[in-house]
Amino acid sequence: MKKTALISVFNKKGIVDFANQLKELGWDIIASGGTFKTLTEAGIKAKDVASIVGGKAILGHRVVTLSREVHAGLLARDINEDHQELKQLGIPWIGLVCVDLYPLKEEINNPKATTESVIEKTDIGGPTLLRSAAKGQRIVVCDPNDRQLVIDWLKQEEPNRNEFITQLAAKAEKVVADYCLTSARFHSQGNNEGVIAEKVLTCKYGENAWQTPAALFSHGSDDPLALDKFKVIAGTDPSYNNLCDIHRLVQTVTHIAAAFDLNRGKIPNIAVGVKHGNACGAAVGSDKNEVIKNMVNGDKRAIFGGLVITNFEIDQETAQTLISYNMPEGEQRILDGIIAPSFVDGVNSFLERKTGKCRLIENKALGSELGQKSLDSTSAFRYVRGGFLAQPNFTFVLDLNDPDLEKVTQATERQENNILLAWAIGSTSNSNTVTLIRDGYLIGNGTGQQDRVGCCKLAVNLRAKDAGHDTNGAVAYSDSFFPFVDGPEVLAEAGIKVILASKGSIRDQEVIDFCKSKGIILYLIPDKKARGFFGH
Missing domain, CATH: 3.40.50.1380 (Methylglyoxal synthase-like domain)
Known part of the structure; x- marks a missing residue:
């Protein structure tokens, strides 16, 4: 034939x-x-x-x-x-x-x-x-x-x-x-929607061991920061939970980069550590090793077993800092994985674990593609029983020169840099959230609370102070408005000097008057424009 x-x-x-x-x-x-x-x-x-x-x-x-x-x-x-x-x-x-x-x-x-x-x-x-x-x-x-x-x-x-x-x-x-x-x-002008994707990675199991099979599917995006573009160069393939955390890390690091790109015209060195989706450590700065130290200092206990992402190469010095800084002599910090643009040869020997290697995951786009354009602009889907929800992705970036941003009193440039970092972390953490930043790094992330004053207490008492941080002079970000003055009261008692929040509460003026009376610098932006709810 x-x-x-x-x-x-x-x-x-x-x-x-x-x-x-x-x-x-x-x-x-x-x-x-x-x-x-x-x-x-x-x-x-x-x-x-x-x-x-x-x-x-x-x-x-x-x-x-x-x-x-x-x-x-x-x-x-x-x-x-x-x-x-x-x-x-x-x-x-x-x-x-x-x-x-x-x-x-x-x-x-x-x-x-x-x-x-x-x-x-x-x-x-x-x-x-x-x-x-x-x-x-x-x-x-x-x-x-x-x-x-x-x-x-x-x-x-x-x-x-x-x-x-x-x-x-x-x-x-x-x-x-x-x-x-x-x-x-x-x-259909958007009335028909769906996802066509191909399996690119099989996970050992899902969120829990009994949830099998589980996998990562890709719809063939040309996004350089799509999860299938991350390459494992050491250790085992990421688990389902790892992939969820990597997704969240990318959300946070791209928002940090976008905020500094828009407001400062340059992107600092960034390191973020995450556990169960929320940042437990984050820092920005000019010295890479100091950035790693500050990120670890955010919550030395919570970062144990976590995932870390950076926008700079991991060399022997930064690798050593990741596992040994603030650890008892002879002990090393266990990390589940490190994600970076690249790793120097031989760095894996610093990161070996007694039971398996720390995952080293590489994506060069982390070092070259971050900025305002690196935010994920594709529609966000979420499965619900009987179908899925769809919405535009979270692409809002805080602009300190936004005419709708009300500056009740003016912060210094250094304080505004802390505001940018606090906003980027808090708006990519599970709501309700109040985030505390001091000296360019995260000291307390009060996430996932049902009331705003609870977020403030969690951030101050069970995160910042429990981790040994001095909250005096810190910056706070709230991902929505304060419905009562009780939240700012907790922050003022902790010595917080700058607050960024949205406005739209019937008690906005009470909050403004209280902050003025305590000498707190207050930035407010309309809730309908800039509310930072995330992770519902």
Whole structure:
């Protein structure tokens, strides 16, 4: 039986080389109009698909491969009866399809796109070819990155054929599903929504050991800070809980970077430690080793067994500081993982644990891509029983020059830097939250409380003071307004000198008057514009 491949691609890059290798392997080639022209001009013998369907493309090239003949060649079963029928009809058995799709997403994202232009870029023939080829158990190539893989597999005489073509078919179905979802989302004006993703990492189990299976899925984002872009260079793959914490760490570190980028025009060295989603240590500064020390000092007890992220390379000095600073002589701090742009050679020897290695996870984008543009702007989904919730992502960044920011009294530049850090941490911690910062590092994060005064007491007493910190002169951030003056009273008693909160309470004036009476610098911003609720 002759080996026949059908090639129809919008993007012609690399297609000549692929077709040429197929020819060398003895394949006949059928190609649609533009692809046929590209191949023949390159000296590759091919047959125009029009010769099979009995006529040239019609209706402005809208109907080319949408024909009985083409799909018969793809859907015929590999049995004698079907082969004989194809032969009688003069239709070739098509064993391989190489197809890409019109760039629908790119057109939709074009600011000048119209309904008509989107319709023009909506592929019908391509998805139909892919699905017919997948159903017919043909070799389906829908990703240019798979072309050489297929060539190599053919040269090896098709080992594990069923498994290989099934994987290609599944990929084609996923590509078509995502394409159709994109179209449905556009035409429904957001009333249709969904997620198409591919498993990229299998976790040993989920949040708890009895929750299996568990996995990380990727929807193929080009975001350099997407979780599938983080590479484990030492230790075991991250667990489900690790991945949740890495996601939260990225939220916090990008918001810190964005705040300093917007307000100061430069990004400091940043280190953040997290346990169960919330920052338990965080610091910024010019000296990397001091930043690590201050981050650890935030809560030396809570950071034990946690994850740490930095926007700078981890060398032997900073690695040694991470595990030994403020530890009893001869003991070292256990960390579950460290995430950084890079690690110097040999640093893993400093971080070895008695039972397994500390995970070292690398993403170079942490050192080069942070700033206002590094915030995640894709829609945020959350599963709920029977469906999911969707909302715009958390992309607000505190602007100290915002005309809506009411400065009851003016803070110093150093105090404002602490405000920026407090805001970025508090607004990416589970609400309700009150966050305390002093001298460029976190000293108390009062998270997840049902009342605001409870947040203040937690941040001051059970976080800052319990960790040995002096709260006098510190900065406090509240992720929403104070409904009563009792919260500021707790902060004032602790010696807090600067408070950033939202406004919108019927008792705003009481809070303002109280802070003035205590000499507390107060910054207020409208709750509807800048409330920092997170993690519900």
